Amino acid sequence: MEGTSAPATRRDPYEVLCVAKDSTDQEIKTAYRKLALKYHPDKNSSNPEASERFKEVAFSYSILSDPEKRRQYDTSGFEAVEDSMDMEIDLSNLGTVNTMFAALFSKLGVPIKTTISANVLEEALNGTVTVRPLPIGTSVSGKVEKQCAHFFGVTINNEQAEAGIVVRATSAAQSKFKLLHFEQDVSGGYGLALQEDSEKTGKVTSAGMYFLHFQVYRMDSTVNALSIAKDPESAFFKRLEGLEPCEVSELKAGTHIFAVYGDNFFKTASYTIEAICAKSFEDTTEKLKAIEAQILTKRNELRLFETEYRKALARYQEVTNRYSEEKQCVEELLKQRDSIHSTFTLTKAPNTPNSIAVTLSNGSSSNVPGDPESPSEDGNPDKSSKKKWFNLNLKGSDKKLG
Template identity: 60%
Template sequence: MAANRSKSEKQLRRDPYEVLGVLKNSTDQEIKSAYRKLALKYHPDKTANDPVAADMFKEVTFSYNILSDPEKRRQYDTAGFELMICQHDISNFANCKSQAVEAEGQELELDLSSLGAVNTVFAALFSKLGVPIKTSVSATILEEALNGRVSVDPLLLGQAVTKKVEKQCAHFYAVTVTEEEVSYGLVCRVESSSKSKFKLLYFDQEANSGLSLALQEDSKRTGKITSAGMYFLGFPVYRLDHTNNSVAQAKDPETAFFKKLDGFQQCELTELKAGTHVFAVYGDNFFKSVNYTIQVLCAASFTQEKEDLRSVEAQILTKRAELAKFETEYREVLVQFTDMTSRYAQEMQSIDELLKQRNEIHSAYTTAPVIKRSSSKNRLNRLRRNSFKKAAAEAPAPTEQEEEEDEEEEEESSKERNKKPSPSDKSETLKKKSKWYKLHLKLDKKKPC
């Protein structure tokens, strides 16, 4: 049954290259650009009541999830969907779905502009609790840019512009550069001192004067600000995505450590051509507007920084490879350590048992009765009771005359105790007990005190 499902699944799935309308040797940038256009065309916000468009949007997303991942793309190029679909488990425990199908819902981004007030509040609360929520640029903004219906402000090279953009809105800027400036490299950076969330966007210019989204960088917290940057320096530069790692860290800190550099991936564009280029700042806050400062710089005066960036990113790449190797060694040693710890506890218990048995055997070599331990106080009381019993047993029995005399003495003593005192006896007793304040004190007033 599972095999039939897998076969039908493979037959229903179209070639991802065909779905996106790209060639097999297309670059990552070309694949992403094709995906953006199709996703915008079939986006649910634009085609809410069209089931065909909804299916197309899912198929486009599914195809992009395969071709945007180097490993999944390699698997598909090698054997189609054969390596993408799991086989039935040997124990018939469960039927597995395609790995690509599982990833279908993981790469979808949340469009905040399409959410209602209640859902936006819940999304904001989850974000505050540390749940990574990946958001997308509003489909309305992308459609307006593609149709050339957005306002683009000119931005001079090296000029810093500070503005405020509303949530789920964008400000567009056009920068014109020469061949010489491009040869040194360009850097576009945006910062927000209010720690707001935003996206830095780069658009390709279409033939019909429209703009299609080509690059996107989400803002990240860096010290007391949030910032995002794009670096076109003529050599490969990298971005670090923390989204997946934040989820893994909450579940397993050790695994999160070894996966910390998995999000360190090369950026799609490494250099720009001479001409006009369009950047945009998109407000990504849940409720508030975004205060930001944008600046595009020529890297001519940052020669040392360029070399430092190239060097440190090369070291990070080396460290990523070393970390993968170290994880394997660490897991092996950890298993050995766990085994050694368990054996240590077992050996300790075994030695204690053997020593206990040895002591019991040593104690068996004796003919003396076992002495019960008791406190000195109990031993003293026991000796006293025994002496009293012994004295009572050895004393001679009293005669009849002695018994009669003892009874008479007891009667007289009881009468004395029960006898009530007379009034005269009471007065005499009171006289004897004189109060201190009734004492007669004779004071000679003539003598000074």
């Protein structure tokens, strides 16, 4: 699969995107969009160099668009960010076999980022897309083909803009899709401003955008996916690291463009999109604001706790190893002790069932004197002792019986 893996010879991301080091997030985003459209594989199928440039542009943007990765790169270069780079693939540039593998990995729960088709972005930028109305307080259902998009216009007044707007899309069929938000471009078209990948929540997949006048965060499940794979235990500590601030927190009065993009690998995506004014959900809005603050606090706490946990875990492993060693040593000493004890015992000598042998401490044995089967001084059995047992006066007994 072709993705945003780092090129063999890596250039400075600022140089690749043709921006200054003090550029704003919006300037970086604008530069990326122009270069991504210019070098997108959909538009350069016969130019392999353009494909490489596209990957280089996407790789650079993945660093500079993330505040933390940008800070790490500015401080320590590529080595500080290469372990946490996300994989992003363009479905339109994959062969059938690779698409099947990508679909399989996605089905198994492996987070895979996908790009939006250049055709969709270019049509939006040219203003040639069909926009359907989506009034506040209503919902629309539909099915969108893979790598295609359905566009909707949400018109809000000053009161609604001041209260805040929520746009959500869900799929009861658990389809994979993207929710997109476009801003009006100076040329009259629409430029991509936000995108949210659908996530499975319960029995549905969903994506939402919240313009509520306070900072709202998105959860990116692909962040640190590689480092988590290397150290599964870090999945807990890194889970909240995928929390990223949304670039837009409020909308002004007017018409705003949203779209549902079909991100399934082989089939259409079923969806329902709705636009809501937050004025009817004041309690819910306050709960969201509070929980966002709690999650941020918890993320900072976990960063500190991870260091403490790692030290304790190392100490635990040290003492458990010591425990195993001490246990083995004690068992060996007791085994030797039992072996020594077993030498102090009386046992029967082999092949002489009537003899009583004394086992000495040196391991030798000696027959007890007086044993009927004990040898005489010359080494032969004592014949006289046998007469005592077998030389009976049978004749005398016969006369008495007669």
